[in-house]
Amino acid sequence: MPKDTGIGAATTRREDVRFLTGRGQYTDDIQTQSECAAVFARSTVANGKIKSIDTSAAAAMPGVLAIFTGDDFAEVGGNPAGWLINSRDGTPMHEPKRPVLAHGKVRHVGDAYAAVIAETVAQARDAVEAIEADIEELPAIVDMKGALASDNYVHDEIGTNQCFDWGWIEDNRAATDEAIKNAHHVTTLELVNNRLVPNAMEPRCSIGHYNPGTDEYTLHTTSQNPHLTRLLISAFVMGIPENKLTVIAPDVGGGFGSKIYHYGEEALVLAAAKKLGRTVKWTADRTEAFLTDAHGRDHVTKIELALDAEGNFLAFRTETMANVGAYLSNFSTATPTFLHGTLMAGNYTVPLVYVNVKAVFTNTAPVDAYRGAGRPEATFSLERVIDKAARELGMDPIELRRKNFVKPDQYPFASAAGLEYDSGNYDALMDQMEKVADKAGFEARRKESEAKGLLRGFGVNAYIEACGIAPSNLVGVLGSRVGLYDAATVRVNATGNLSVMVGAHSHGQGHETVFPQVVAEMLGIEAESIDIVHGDTSKIPFGMGTYGSRSLAVCGSAVVRATEKIINKAKKIAAHMLEASDEDITLKDGVFSVAGTDKSVSFGEVALKAYIPHEFPLEDIEPGLEETAFYDPANFTYPSGAYCCEVEVDPETGKVRVDRMTAVDDFGNVINPMVVTGQVHGGLGQGIGQALVENTTYDENGQLLSASYMDYTMPRADDLPFYIVDHSKGNPCTHNPLGVKGCGEAGAIGSPPTVVNAVIDALQSGGKNVTHIDMPMTPHRVWSAMNNA
Amino acid sequence: MTKVTMTVNGKSVSGDVEGRTLLSSFLREDLRLTGTHIGCDTSQCGACVVHVNGEAVKACTMFAVEADGAEVGTIEGQANADGSLNVIQQAFQDHHGLQCGFCTPGMVMSAAALLKDNPKPTEGEVREYLEGNICRCTGYHNIVKAIMAASGQDVTAIAAE
Numbered sequence: 001m002p003k004d005t006g007i008g009a010a011t012t013r014r015e016d017v018r019f020l021t022g023r024g025q026y027t028d029d030i031q032t033q034s035e036c037a038a039v040f041a042r043s044t045v046a047n048g049k050i051k052s053i054d055t056s057a058a059a060a061m062p063g064v065l066a067i068f069t070g071d072d073f074a075e076v077g078g079n080p081a082g083w084l085i086n087s088r089d090g091t092p093m094h095e096p097k098r099p100v101l102a103h104g105k106v107r108h109v110g111d112a113y114a115a116v117i118a119e120t121v122a123q124a125r126d127a128v129e130a131i132e133a134d135i136e137e138l139p140a141i142v143d144m145k146g147a148l149a150s151d152n153y154v155h156d157e158i159g160t161n162q163c164f165d166w167g168w169i170e171d172n173r174a175a176t177d178e179a180i181k182n183a184h185h186v187t188t189l190e191l192v193n194n195r196l197v198p199n200a201m202e203p204r205c206s207i208g209h210y211n212p213g214t215d216e217y218t219l220h221t222t223s224q225n226p227h228l229t230r231l232l233i234s235a236f237v238m239g240i241p242e243n244k245l246t247v248i249a250p251d252v253g254g255g256f257g258s259k260i261y262h263y264g265e266e267a268l269v270l271a272a273a274k275k276l277g278r279t280v281k282w283t284a285d286r287t288e289a290f291l292t293d294a295h296g297r298d299h300v301t302k303i304e305l306a307l308d309a310e311g312n313f314l315a316f317r318t319e320t321m322a323n324v325g326a327y328l329s330n331f332s333t334a335t336p337t338f339l340h341g342t343l344m345a346g347n348y349t350v351p352l353v354y355v356n357v358k359a360v361f362t363n364t365a366p367v368d369a370y371r372g373a374g375r376p377e378a379t380f381s382l383e384r385v386i387d388k389a390a391r392e393l394g395m396d397p398i399e400l401r402r403k404n405f406v407k408p409d410q411y412p413f414a415s416a417a418g419l420e421y422d423s424g425n426y427d428a429l430m431d432q433m434e435k436v437a438d439k440a441g442f443e444a445r446r447k448e449s450e451a452k453g454l455l456r457g458f459g460v461n462a463y464i465e466a467c468g469i470a471p472s473n474l475v476g477v478l479g480s481r482v483g484l485y486d487a488a489t490v491r492v493n494a495t496g497n498l499s500v501m502v503g504a505h506s507h508g509q510g511h512e513t514v515f516p517q518v519v520a521e522m523l524g525i526e527a528e529s530i531d532i533v534h535g536d537t538s539k540i541p542f543g544m545g546t547y548g549s550r551s552l553a554v555c556g557s558a559v560v561r562a563t564e565k566i567i568n569k570a571k572k573i574a575a576h577m578l579e580a581s582d583e584d585i586t587l588k589d590g591v592f593s594v595a596g597t598d599k600s601v602s603f604g605e606v607a608l609k610a611y612i613p614h615e616f617p618l619e620d621i622e623p624g625l626e627e628t629a630f631y632d633p634a635n636f637t638y639p640s641g642a643y644c645c646e647v648e649v650d651p652e653t654g655k656v657r658v659d660r661m662t663a664v665d666d667f668g669n670v671i672n673p674m675v676v677t678g679q680v681h682g683g684l685g686q687g688i689g690q691a692l693v694e695n696t697t698y699d700e701n702g703q704l705l706s707a708s709y710m711d712y713t714m715p716r717a718d719d720l721p722f723y724i725v726d727h728s729k730g731n732p733c734t735h736n737p738l739g740v741k742g743c744g745e746a747g748a749i750g751s752p753p754t755v756v757n758a759v760i761d762a763l764q765s766g767g768k769n770v771t772h773i774d775m776p777m778t779p780h781r782v783w784s785a786m787n788n789a
Numbered sequence: 790m791t792k793v794t795m796t797v798n799g800k801s802v803s804g805d806v807e808g809r810t811l812l813s814s815f816l817r818e819d820l821r822l823t824g825t826h827i828g829c830d831t832s833q834c835g836a837c838v839v840h841v842n843g844e845a846v847k848a849c850t851m852f853a854v855e856a857d858g859a860e861v862g863t864i865e866g867q868a869n870a871d872g873s874l875n876v877i878q879q880a881f882q883d884h885h886g887l888q889c890g891f892c893t894p895g896m897v898m899s900a901a902a903l904l905k906d907n908p909k910p911t912e913g914e915v916r917e918y919l920e921g922n923i924c925r926c927t928g929y930h931n932i933v934k935a936i937m938a939a940s941g942q943d944v945t946a947i948a949a950e
Contacts, residue, residue: 012882019890020878020897022824022864029823201828201836201891201925253891254925286829508889508926678885678931685928709833709923717929718916722947
């Protein structure tokens with residue numbers, strides 16, 4: 001049995017070797033002889049009418065090969081929204097067209113209205129400067145509240161800036177209102193979930209290639225889901241037949257959501273490649289990434305929590321404005337609704353939840369799913385208002401949460417927000433958190449901080465999320481226009497090693513190491529003989545890619561199902577070879593044996609027999625050993641956790657330092673604990689970044705003030721501590737074959753409210769009556785709150 | 790165009806470059822050494838850190854012509870002579886100090902420069918030194934741990950994997 005490389009082994013990652021030696025191949029690393037460069041002309045105003053675009057001077061510049069404007073794409077389709085949301089009154093959301101290049105109007109700073117193709121990037125860049133665009137600047141729509149009241153529209157043709165007005169669960173609205181009206185106590189909090197830029201370190205890049213001999217296109221692109229990108233380009237935007245388009249996402253340098261979506265640049269390089277018969281490459285610079293990658297979060301929320309005299313939760317009610325930016329990115333309408341509203345019961349037995357979300361168009365970059373996607377917003381609202389309620393009622397914040405937790409004997413649990421949680425034990429997680437975080441030692445540490453003139457605070461959080469995004473039937477009912485299964489093909493080669501083609505895409509998650517661990521465990525062979533193939537639509541089955549912590553829960557389950565088929569067929573072949581019946585064959589440590597005898601054949605011998613089928617029962621068994629499985633789960637998975645944070649606040653400056661950060665998570669079963677821990681670390685870094693330093697700022701004219709690393713604060717190594725991470729208290733998912741729940745987003749979901757709760761605790765311990773500070777809690781904001789309290 | 794000649798990873802190379810060609814572009818596009826990555830436009834992210842005459846330099850802050858005659862080291866030249874990972878690279882693998890791998894070359898090159906000047910850095914010194922290298926995947930925990938391990942320090946007490 002492969003103890004060192006199977007399920008549960010903290011095996012080091014095989015993909016690391018190429019990354020550590022500079023041999024990774026990211027999209028921009030691909031260079032070809034016939035390559036030419038695309039550079040985009042982007043709007044410098046947030047809202048403007050395109051009156052004319054004169055490209056004649058630019059076209060005469062050295063090296064220029066072609067120039068495209070919105071007119072060139074007027075007849076092709078738009079980039080669609082993947083999820084239909086209906087408003088409370090039953091009317092469908094507004095879906096304005098999102099063209100490849102802006103046409104008629106530009107709608108945010110960075111909106112591309114033309115593209116130059118030239119021999120070199122420098123020549124294309126020079127020519128972009130020579131394009132004479134007459135764009136009449138119009139008043140910008142930036143603030144969401146103002147947008148809803150305005151008769152100035154981002155999209156004139158729809159006559160409103162409201163995309164939809166969604167209620168969840170609408171049938172609970174009246175009862176929730178009544179519960180809040182009659183409650184013993186109601187805690188109210190208004191908060192902002194700050195707008196973030198995902199900032200994968202690799203900027204987006206796309207390379208288009210066209211072969212006139214076969215009429216085939218190839219797109220290399222920075223994508224988390226190449227099949228989805230191909231589908232969108234083929235079925236909606238360009239009309240290129242799917243079988244004539246190959247999409248390849250090679251090594252991808254992080255995504256965090258921003259590379260789920262199809263972007264217009266991908267369509268442009270394909271169109272240019274066909275027109276010129278050349279390979280056309282576009283690589284974003286960092287400011288382009290800030291201006292055009294889909295942003296995250298950006299909710300403004302009022303939340304109310306009704307409690308009885310004993311602290312039992314009676315109802316949560318929220319009103320949220322969610323910014324969708326200037327155009328609907330592919331999953332922008334699902335993020336503030338079904339990835340947010342359905343989680344608004346949290347880990348609690350609260351009987352009533354009502355969520356209202358108004359999605360608002362503004363003259364800003366599109367906003368879509370960013371690590372956690374809706375669930376961080378839900379958790380932040382819930383866990384902040386619960387903390388505030390505890391203070392108002394004079395209750396311990398941990399005890400208040402425990403009092404309302406779903407208990408282990410209540411699963412499956414139907415939450416008041418419409419989900420069915422399958423497994424969990426929130427009290428056990430809280431117990432473990434108190435233990436590994438040494439909560440008992442907090443008071444002593446607080447005294448040490450006080451001796452240094454610093455205020456120490458302890459903040460806590462409990463979260464649940466819906467992962468393994470997932471069941472096609474369920475998401476279909478909820479408005480999804482795609483299925484959310486995944487797929488895997490296991491190919492046993494004649495010489496006994498394996499290639500496993502998967503629909504999931506690895507851009508840091510370690511699939512090349514972790515997926516083989518699963519197959520190795522099932523077959524009883526070494527993981528080293530198993531390779532993963534991903535990211536190329538011409539090689540992999542139609543899977544939906546990687547986001548929503550779904551790779552292992554959904555695609556990993558498909559790998560299990562395909563491997564089960566391999567084992568079943570291999571047993572039949574072994575039975576023939578051993579002259580036994582199928583049901584007497586057992587597989588252990590890579591050897592097929594006849595039960596109760598010493599007769600056996602190795603896995604490798606069976607593989608060879610499958611491909612050299614001499615003396616083979618061809619009437620019963622096909623040659624070859626290759627199987628495909630599609631897996632569509634019965635439910636979401638429900639990771640949960642208990643987090644705590646200790647901060648030190650300098651009362652002189654307002655500077656916050658995270659001293660200790662503890663994450664105790666229930667991810668169900670764990671395949672590779674090293675990789676899982678690393679995923680949590682990354683989420684914690686991003687969550688602490690959101691809480692303390694990151695912010696996306698547009699001015700009143702819609703100019704993005706934070707469009708570089710000199711202006712947008714990325715967390716650095718010295719902003720963050722070593723973390724304490726524990727996932728030893730997992731309760732397996734009950735409905736997928738691995739019992740796994742997903743771990744990619746947890747850290748970013750659980751940490752922001754934990755940090756804010758800790759800062760509020762610190763300030764209150766210092767006698768400051770501060771009940772809330774919006775993120776990011778910069779020294780200026782903290783100092784101001786303290787000195788105005 | 791100007792002719793430049795330099796030694797890169799021990800080999801003499803030359804090329805004709807425009808005055809505006811950055812060292813990072815020369816390495817990536819002319820020499821096809823694509824391990825040096827470009828992650829920003831403002832010399833903040835550190836994905837392009839290389840060694841120039843033994844010092845850590847962001848290759849996007851230097852014109853190729855400025856490196857004329859210099860000894861340049863890139864990530865492609867860091868492995869041991871037999872192709873195995875060097876001590877720092879091995880520590881990054883052992884301690885899961887990378888995920889997507891994009892910032893990794895710069896991290897490894899910065900770590901090498903740090904350990905040359907400060908063979909046994911404290912946690913705080915490592916974190917401060919990495920001010921100019923941004924990673925979005927790891928939350929830095931395992932990068933700091935890997936660099937301390939590469940310096941020969943016992944890191945078993947630092948939060949378990």
